[in-house]
Amino acid sequence: MNTETTLTASPERAAKSRKTLLGYVPMVSPFYAFHPATRLILFIFLGVTPLFIFIPEMNILLLFVNLALLRWGKVDIQQLKIYMPIIFTVAIFMFTVVILAPGKDPNYTPLEVLGKTIYYQPVFFTFAAYWRLIAMLFGTILFFSTNRERELLVGLRALRLPFVASYVVGLSIRAAGMFMEDFRTIREAEQARGLDTKAMRFSDQVKLYMMYLIPLFSIALRRANEISNALFARGYTLTGRTSTGKPREDYIRSTYSYSKRDFVAIAFMIIIFVVTGLTQIFFNVFAIEHSPLNIFLRQALGIPS
């Protein structure tokens, strides 16, 4: 018999990150010094701020802020490659729609590009909207790459979201994670039976995704039933109160506490958010007309403002 070794403690087995819904959360990150509520506010801040900004350059700048925060948060930037298909697909979809169906407006300026007439205003508008979307997308990636479901729950409850609502959000996030995990396993099972998706036509790939839905939903429904039964069996109530009517003790919230840096960060974000919102609402500072690129292109193409 072959006896290889005896086991000793293996410090090298310590993982650098932990798998989550959107990839991997680093085991160590400066973000963890902040309370989950602060991180949730950062997510809201990065997600809502682009809605006030219609200057594409500023949203691109915001995207770089997100990237810098991801790097600072010790997220493996290489992992972002998996979002490239989404980023390109959104661009292709948005620009195809606006080029093929630009809408009608007598003020639109027609331009001849490769024998096809396109209109400047809707194309630039789409360009601006696209970068707004991408900035928001990266805000979401940042949040889910540096937070787990538990921290999201604590954040939501700290912001006084009703218990039941935070529970539903938490379970949804967890279900989405399981859904992705099941999807990965199904893909592996297909690979184990010799499926080569790279050699398939696009239409066949679409059909394949439709096929995935059957096992995915079947597993999800069985699991939803099991989870609801498990909650029921443990005396769960929708009110977030115990069976005796008392408010439920919130253990996970008690394991986190605010520090001075949380208050500074929250105040900083609120100030920037309020200033951005007010200057846009009252002075229209971040309107598309003020985009330096827009101004440059209009001048170059001789389009009146």
Place this chain on the structure above:
Amino acid sequence: MAKLITVDALDYVYPDGTPALFDINLEIAEEEFIAFIGQNGSGKTTLSKCLNGLLRPTQGSIIVDDLDTRQRGIIKQLVTKVGYVFQNPDHQLFNRTVWAEIAYGPNNIGLSQSEVKERVIEAAQVAGVHEDVFDTHPYFLDKGLRQRVAIASILALRPKTIIVDEPTTGQDVRQSIEVMNFLKRLRDEEGHTIIIITHEMRIVADYAERTVVLGKGRKLLDGPTREVFAQPEILKQTFVEPPQITRVGQALVEEGLPNDVLSVEEMKVAFNRK
């Protein structure tokens, strides 16, 4: 027996940086019945996925019938050498009928329709999937039959080696015995090499002739099941206990009983001899 798979100094590290396997060396021959055992997270499933090319070695190599699993684009050839049956049949059944499910693999490797038909009928027959259910949706079958359809879908690729992850999980005693006897038949009558991943030591004692014990990503023991179960101290390191009847023998070694009995019948014989 001819050598089928050679694992040489295999290391595997997951994309999150977690090292899962360290320096695994293994040789698997034709018509072996092997069990991979060890606690959760010991690397059993990772090793199995490396064997059929689902995971590529981080370091070291795996040669399957002269094919190096590190080569890109080799999966279509590998699936006809090493079949992998997933733990939960629901993860691998996604076609609308049992027929389409079993035909899925052969279609993927580009066989003609007549060959596909031949293989589906053959695989279904071997796996005990009756043709009455060919037009049924796999989800309307009971778990035992879903497991058989999953195995049939792999058999249709005619791999020499079949890896079955937790073949008896969630099954009652009758279904477990059925599945295990079926796997044994595949080895005895069809000449397949069978690798099972399991936590049920009774199943290992009853069916596996060779057992590989993994712990924290390392191979701890590899040898005849009887000899492996005679090493309780090493097994303890990966939280594995030999079957109860073996432990009874080990507890009574001083009374003259052997420390490697695998069944009640063997214990009876040993007791009578004493």
